[in-house]
Amino acid sequence: MVQQLTAPTLAVAPMLDWTDRHCRYFHRLLTNKTVLFTEMVTTGAIIHGKFDFLAFNPAEQPVVLQLGGSDPEAMAECASRAYERGYAGVDINVGCPSDRVKNGSFGACLMAAPETVAQCIEAMQKAAPQLRVSVKTRLGIDEMDSDEFLYGFIDSIVDAGCKNLTLHARKAWLKGLSPKQNREIPPLQYQRVYDAKVRYPQLHMMINGGITNAADILTHLQHVDGVMIGREAYQNPAFLGCFDSIVSAPNELPVATSASFEQQLAVVEQMIPYIAAHLEQGGRCWHVVRHMLGLFQGQPGAKRWRQWLSQQGPSAESAHELVQNGLEMVLQAREKFDHNIAESTNAG
Ligand SMILES: Cc1cc2nc3c(=O)[nH]c(=O)nc-3n(C[C@H](O)[C@H](O)[C@H](O)COP(=O)(O)O)c2cc1C
Structure with a gap:
């Protein structure tokens, strides 16, 4: 030490x-x-x-x-x-x-x-x-x-x-x-x-x-x-x-100033077995997912993710179901966002 x-x-x-x-x-x-x-x-x-x-x-x-x-x-x-x-x-x-x-x-x-x-x-x-x-x-x-x-x-x-x-x-x-x-x-x-x-x-x-x-x-x-x-x-x-x-490299502004969307997805996937293990030990999903509410902040789907976890998290009994459904909402919101951007670009 x-x-x-x-x-x-x-x-x-x-x-x-x-x-x-x-x-x-x-x-x-x-x-x-x-x-x-x-x-x-x-x-x-x-x-x-x-x-x-x-x-x-x-x-x-x-x-x-x-x-x-x-x-x-x-x-x-x-x-x-x-x-x-x-x-x-x-x-x-x-x-x-x-x-x-x-x-x-x-x-x-x-x-x-x-x-x-x-x-x-x-x-x-x-x-x-x-x-x-x-x-x-x-x-x-x-x-x-x-x-x-x-x-x-x-x-x-x-x-x-x-x-x-x-x-x-x-x-x-x-x-x-x-x-x-x-x-x-x-x-x-x-x-x-x-x-x-x-x-x-x-x-x-x-x-x-x-x-x-x-x-x-x-x-x-x-x-x-x-x-x-x-x-x-x-x-x-x-x-x-x-x-x-x-x-x-403390003298250089990092190329990415936050985790990429792909990194965030990977982290969420890695949290599923952790939450499941916590449930097996008698814990609750909410003990863990309450810390994950802000993950997609500032990105499409952030609000739905937060709402879904806040509403379903306290009573959820399956880590996989809770988190995968939340992720699905984020992905859908992202797709819709990209689609809207493409539409407005085409219109412009
Ligand atoms: C919810 C919450 C709980 C905190 N609990 C502690 C604590 O247990 N010990 C401590 O030294 N500071 C505690 N703080 C103060 C933070 O460690 C930190 O000094 C403060 O939030 C300022 O930093 P920030 O502007 O980056 O948040 C707490 C802050 C928050 C928001």
Whole structure:
């Protein structure tokens, strides 16, 4: 295990309720080289929960576990378990502003307690010396949003031995804004992330927040070591189709800025046996297909695909039938679209 990520890195962000293991399996079919983060899992769930919250499919690798917690002993215990289970790294959530997280004294409010984060990092590294530990945080919280405050926080985690940092390029308001608003209202400040990279050249630094296309990824990679993408990757998964080209040639705009239609079809076909296996283990189609709704976004048939899966997915009992019927609708819509284009060209 290398304790520091290599540059350039592209990553899909941790997203609660979104980047579960089924989502990550699906995303992995669209990109080999992207680092996939789990949704945040709390130390309490891992240590006391009745399910195996660390389960993942080896095909998802490299996958980083994002931990929510602030008790160094519990964080160390989870780091050790994660290392044994083969996770490519463990990330500490210092960016989530929700009330539930605040009450548990972790997430973004930990920016005000850098010594606690440092203790967690030290304890985690002691428990699992080979483990790659990272921190994901914001530019500040509430009125504590100066560079001085941010650098004080970073100094503290660097001193504790952390070599990997992701900065969501905006502050969070812990009072008054919902988590969703906190992803939209505080303005993005990319330059402050670039400045932090200049100040900490030894840190592997990823930028996050509002990044939605290949050209912007390339621009960011001129300043930082990696780019983490959240909502756009989830809502428009075909976007992941250009990530491997960017990792291989980070100075060139990829020829295709998203997965081709053929690639998307192939991915859907590969998901059928995966969903069927999930059903055999007592799961439901919906657990998996809910992550696939955005696949054909912006293309003919996208709406029908989304509607079909949303309507039929929750009660579907056959993966093959559900997905093949959905695909049929996409193909029909595509044919109709091509036909209409041909007609209008002929008419013109
Ligand atoms: C539904 C949802 C759940 C999220 N859950 C987490 C989480 O568990 N841990 C975390 O660090 N950030 C979480 N985030 C924040 C994202 O990781 C990311 O920082 C944010 O969405 C900004 O990136 P984007 O503009 O590319 O989406 C979540 C975001 C969304 C939309």
